[in-house]
Amino acid sequence: MLVDALDAKIVRFFTDSPRSSVLEASRVLKVARATVQSRIDRMIENGVIGSWVPQPDPANFGFPVVAFCSVTITQEIGHDAIIESLSAIPEIIEVHTVTGNSDLMVRIAARSNPDMQRVLDAMIATKSVVRCSSVIVLNSHIQGRTLPLMEAAAKAV
Numbered sequence: 001m002l003v004d005a006l007d008a009k010i011v012r013f014f015t016d017s018p019r020s021s022v023l024e025a026s027r028v029l030k031v032a033r034a035t036v037q038s039r040i041d042r043m044i045e046n047g048v049i050g051s052w053v054p055q056p057d058p059a060n061f062g063f064p065v066v067a068f069c070s071v072t073i074t075q076e077i078g079h080d081a082i083i084e085s086l087s088a089i090p091e092i093i094e095v096h097t098v099t100g101n102s103d104l105m106v107r108i109a110a111r112s113n114p115d116m117q118r119v120l121d122a123m124i125a126t127k128s129v130v131r132c133s134s135v136i137v138l139n140s141h142i143q144g145r146t147l148p149l150m151e152a153a154a155k156a157v
Contacts, residue, residue, distance in 0.1 A: 001046040006031065008147075008154035010039050011049065015147055048150075055144070058093070058109035065110040066137040069120070070102035072130045085126040091119045102133070 006029070013025045022040070026033040043049040058066070073082050079097065086092050086106065094107040106123070110116035116136070123129050 001043070001048055002157055003043070003048060003150055003154045004157050005154050006035075007039055007043060007048070008151045010036055011043070011150060012147060063091070063109035063111055065112060065116050066140070067108045067110070067116055067134045068137070069106040069108060069123070069132050069134040070098075070100075071104040071106050071123070071132050072101075073103045074128050074130055077128050082126070082128040085128050086123065089119060089122050091115075092123075102131075106132075108134075 009029055010025060013028060014020065017024070022036050023033050026036045029036065040049065058064075073079075082104075083095060086095055091108050091110055092106055093109055094105075096105045097103065098105045108116065108119050110119050113136070116134070120132055120134060123132055
């Protein structure tokens, strides 16, 4: 779906003011309430807006240690079974199939470095992980940033 400047402004408004109403957005953006609502509905329907669900920050509820793990998997089992096994580990935040020397890239949150070791051991215990190479995040500078990309795409229309 192509997005335009108004779509980007609507998303920017709700990013900056997530508790605001559609009516408030229409007043600030100087467009009809129905226009804002139909644009939101269209972006949700087309997957541009994936969710209105809060995104809790693990560091703020006791999981300050983050690692990215390159995971090599047992090929015979298949991705679906492996993803199902890994989904049972709550500290696993993201899993992506990747190219290169590994099969998956996994993002993990843990309470401490020893807790991270426990999570890595739990991944290996699934018998679907052959090898795991992890790097611990020291500091996060840019995270979950998609709005600038959307705004750039809107300008290109």
